[in-house]
Amino acid sequence: MSSQSGGYYLPEPSHWPIIGSIGLFLMAFGAVLTINTVSGGGYVLLAGALVMVYMLFGWFGTVIRESESGKYNKQVDLSFRWSMGWFIFSEVMFFGAFFGALFYMRVLSIPWLAEGDTGSLLWSGFSAAWPTAGPGVASKFTPMGAWGLPAINTALLLTSGVTLTIAHWALLKGQRTKLNVFMFLTIALGVTFLALQAEEYMHAYTELDLTLESGAYGATFYMLTGFHGFHVTIGTIMLIVIWLRGIRGHFKPETHFGFEGVAWYWHFVDVVWLGLFILVYWL
């Protein structure tokens, strides 16, 4: 450790953070205006998003160039590992809030609504069977079954975990063609997953009458699967970046944390899906 510490890479002053702050501010302010139907809000939101994209390209580009020019030693690599692990932990806690809400509604608040004075006086006749849109929402939706598209999606994501691992093995053994092919397969599986998810949402909205406004079930279904889908989208973009970098000849068998970090993230998204499949779709 001592020999490494002296050479820890410390970057020069950078303008990317402040650009990111401006982008996020515009996005937040634009989103406030948009959801309150103030005209022009959409443009502010879009401008903010473009600034953010510019920042992400620039900042990650800088990091990739620094990495490829060999400025990062083993200690920097370990820093990246710690930070990615803790970042994923924070994501787990974010999903935990929504899984917690699902648990609370199914196990506690909905049964409470059907019992005692609430059940007999306020909403008599409400039975606490899950899935439900709650006692006061007039929504006759059909719940999403587990064994159609969701089961196929489970298979797709689990397979993508396997193809990604094969790609990683190929990278470790220096088999670059195999790496690129299996990265492509992983991305294809991810994109197919997203397409099927979109198809499922269309089906739910048009044929099942299942919307975001369908009470407890609709809210938890769309927020959990929606945030998961958003994370799959980000993960897919990350995979594409890694795939293109692999084609360009980036990564060495011994140093490729960019690849591993994305792989960790992808597996995390995979595990969240398994939780979703069991707790949202199946049970």
Place this chain on the structure above:
Amino acid sequence: MEAAHDHNHDHHEPTGIMRYVTTTNHKDIGSMYLWFSFMMFLVGGVMALVIRAELFQPGLQVVEPEFFNQMTTLHGLIMVFGAIMPAFVGFANWQIPMMIGAPDMAFPRMNNWSFWLLPPAGILLMGSLLAPGGAGGVGWTMYAPLTIQQGMGMDMMIFAIHILGMSSIMGSINIITTILNMRAPGMTMMKMPLFVWTWLITAYLLVASMPVLAGAVTMTLTDRHFGTHFFNAAGGGDPVLYQHIFWFFGHPEVYIIAIPAFGVISEVIPTFSRKPLFGYASMVYATGSIAILSFLVWAHHMYTVGMPVEAQLYYMFATMLIAIPTGVKVFNWVATMWKGSMSFETPMLFAQGFLFLFTIGGFTGIVLAVTPIDIQLHDTYYVVAHFHYVMVAGALFAAFAGVYYWLPKWIGKMYDERLGKIHFWLSLTFFNVTFFVQHFLGLAGMPRRIPDYALQFADWNMVSSIGAFGFGLSQVFFLYVLLKAIRSGEKAPEMPWEGATTLEWTHLPTPAPYHSFETPPDLRS
């Protein structure tokens, strides 16, 4: 060689404001955090004075009730997220690399972003006052269903919380990585200064709890605008669900504020007692225990929502358990001073103030943990008094102690000891004039967050308001003490405190150079 050359000459460092906008230096970023937090402290303080001005006499004199509600809300949010938390992140930035023998934070650019996310969030928070309908008048806890019925200002606050959360998570990941991976050889975990330990644990709490708050306010947002029913019983949701999610974040948040304060106190008391910290290992384990327990007690904020009696009993006893590790800490601080060669410079005075008053806040916490008592005292001024003893006399006094303690190292100049002591005595006196009497008001049944009150509360409210204005002026005086030290303070000696033993005092010159520890000190042997 190439790298060293690169570092010193190739790139001229930006100057003026751009130096601070683009900086990747932990000291610059630490200073920005500290100044930002002090500005926010004054802003939040003015809001507190609006509240106290209205409560000076019964009846409505100064502000409209709606505006009063916005003031209580923004005062809480700004003091928690804008003043206290950034202050301790400022300390972390300045001190952690120096205390563990690192060249800088692990991710200097992300460090910059963590800071520069605060101003946009601050603009959104403050700007919400200008939105149609004003800021959300919902209290800093932002309970549903009131939040669902607010105007556009509420959305600005929600996004401000999101940005603050991003800032905290990135800052915390940076701190954890720095502590785990950047220690000098020989700086083992159990040799780290306690301030570093407390920040490691705090950062863990932040990474675990801030995303949960993000989830809570996201549900609020979708309930407001996208037709979800998370907090609406008609749809099978529950307003109490919001409280559960919020306090799952909110209780660890209390320790996010308190634990770095414990860290500062654990550096100051040994120095001015000229003795090593008593029970170092037990301090570390006690802090860890508090962190774990903090996730298991959240519903003690919600005794009155009608939860099952089994749950009330669990939360009551689990909450009281926290008194054990906290007691270990207070015992250790007192034992550190026992037979020590003590002197009472300003940092030590603030540490003593902390010790007395934080302990009072801890005791009122145990009182409030008792379910039947809490049902009586819930949402009264007793609660207000309790958490201000923890937040102001606890966290803020520790921050003052830290500023006075490390200022010579930071700027190479001494503050005026006489003025520092005056600042302490003014703060101590006016703090108690403001908040001690609020215990009486709460016990007598005065509800919090209401702009008017029954006549029998008039006397103590007047006393409290006088104390609040005195406390506010004392902090303007603190600004004067600071500026005087920066502009014309005496040159600090290399070692202004003879009892200090941490690396920033023993291994670095005073003031600390811009780049500390480009090669890490070897602490083995």
